[in-house]
Amino acid sequence: MINLTALRALCAAPFALAMPAVPAFADEAPPPDQRYAVHGQYTGVVQGVGGFASPYAADNSLDPHQVKATNDATLYFGLRLWKGGEIWINPEVDQGFGLSNTLGAGGFPSAEAYKVGKMAPYFKLQRAFARQTIALGGDTVGLEAGINQLRATTTANRIVITAGKMGVGDIFDTNKFAHDPRGDFLNWALVDTGSFDYAANAWGYTYGIAAEWYQGPWTLRAGLYNLSKIPNGIELEADFSQNALMIEGERRFRIAGREGALRVTGFRNRGLFARFDEALARGAPLDLAPVRRRQDRFGIALNAEQDVTDALGLFLRAGTSDGVIETYDFTDIDRSLAFGGALKGKAWGRPQDTLAVAGVVNGISDAHRRWLAAGGMGVLVGDGALPHPGDERIIEAYYALRPVGWASFTLDYQHIANPGYNRDRGPADIIAFRVHAGF
DSSP: OOOHHHHHHHHHOTTOSSOOEEEOOSSSOOOOOOOEEEEEEEEEEEEEEOOOBOSOOOTTOOOSSEEEEEEEEEEEEEEEEETTEEEEEEEEEEEEOOGGGTOSOSSOSOTTSOSSOEEEEEEEEEEEEEEEEEEEEEEEEEEOOBTTBOOEEEEEEEEEEEEEEEOGGGTSSOOSSSSOTTTSOOOHHHHTTTTOOOOOOTTSOEEEEEEEEEETTEEEEEEEEEOBSSTTOSSBOSSSSSEEEEEEEEEEEEETTEEEEEEEEEEEEEEEEOBHHHHHHTOSSOOSGGGOEEEEEEEEEEEEEEEOSSSEEEEEEEEEEOTTBOOOSSOSOSEEEEEEEEEEEGGGTEEEEEEEEEEEEEEOOHHHHHHHHTTOOOSSOOOSOOSSBOOEEEEEEEEEEEEETTEEEEEEEEEEESGGGBTTSBOEEEEEEEEEEEO
């Protein structure tokens, strides 16, 4: 028999490496640990933007009057090796392009669009990792079956070690209201904290190891990951000679009986990076590569979520990073503040549907602005000039219709003022339609 509740959970959380643990089995024996699992998903996004002010443009500009589409299909194979040990692989087929080839805004409007686009479908093994859960005592809890998580019984206090190929965002900077472009918000600065320059190749994945220590309402996480060989590159380092160190503390709590969580995440990227002012001092031609040298880039992010009612939840993201040094693997955002909420449709007789809205303000450092004003290019932005800089301001709203537990249809709207930090451009109004299905 098909379990619609389980299907609904699979469709809603395709990126989570570890599902939430819930107290269980107080009056009955726990079910046996799940031995293996096979899941799948498909997501298609069509996104278009109309006309807007564009008095000048360069290679990294967002263009008006365009429609683009992306498609991806993923399989998730999991196998339990022994008590607490499991392995997962996620082969994926991708196709399509983001607007302007995924360029033109620090808060790019589709996290379903990779930095690499192709017209023909192509195959990637996005994840291949092993996980070991070590019980430390406390209440017995059940880990619910889901994407990249086998059903299991463990204890509230535990250590979880994950190693292999994965996304940093599978473990760090998670948020149940804004972290899944296949089910909730699409904008990069809402799916993750915009200034969180996490290690990733052009598809958003990397090799590394992470450890999580759950103790009562607290969790401490640490991870070490390979950076790309060059900033914003396709190929990853293999020996951690250029690496990212992540540290995160999480505190779970209840306010008025409602669940909430607060996370503080810090990162240190170490590798061959350039400082914008040093590159400018060389003069023309503008190029960051000649002044790259080994140094560190730091950043910190705060991430909170809170249930307000059975139907309404709110979230907050805020972060800052060292903006005098070039962005390495994520996007051109040195500081970011995002706030929003999601409302289930119980009030209008559609409890399985979701209506959500959020706002983001992204900024860059003075050195970063000088680089763009001189004609320099960033990871995603660069209009060839920047005579009138301003913060990038984004509003996103979506309605996700879920007619059955295993599928959803989403209408998404975004308004981006000052795309690429340029007050001469925009505002851009972007409409998207998303189809998602999973088993």
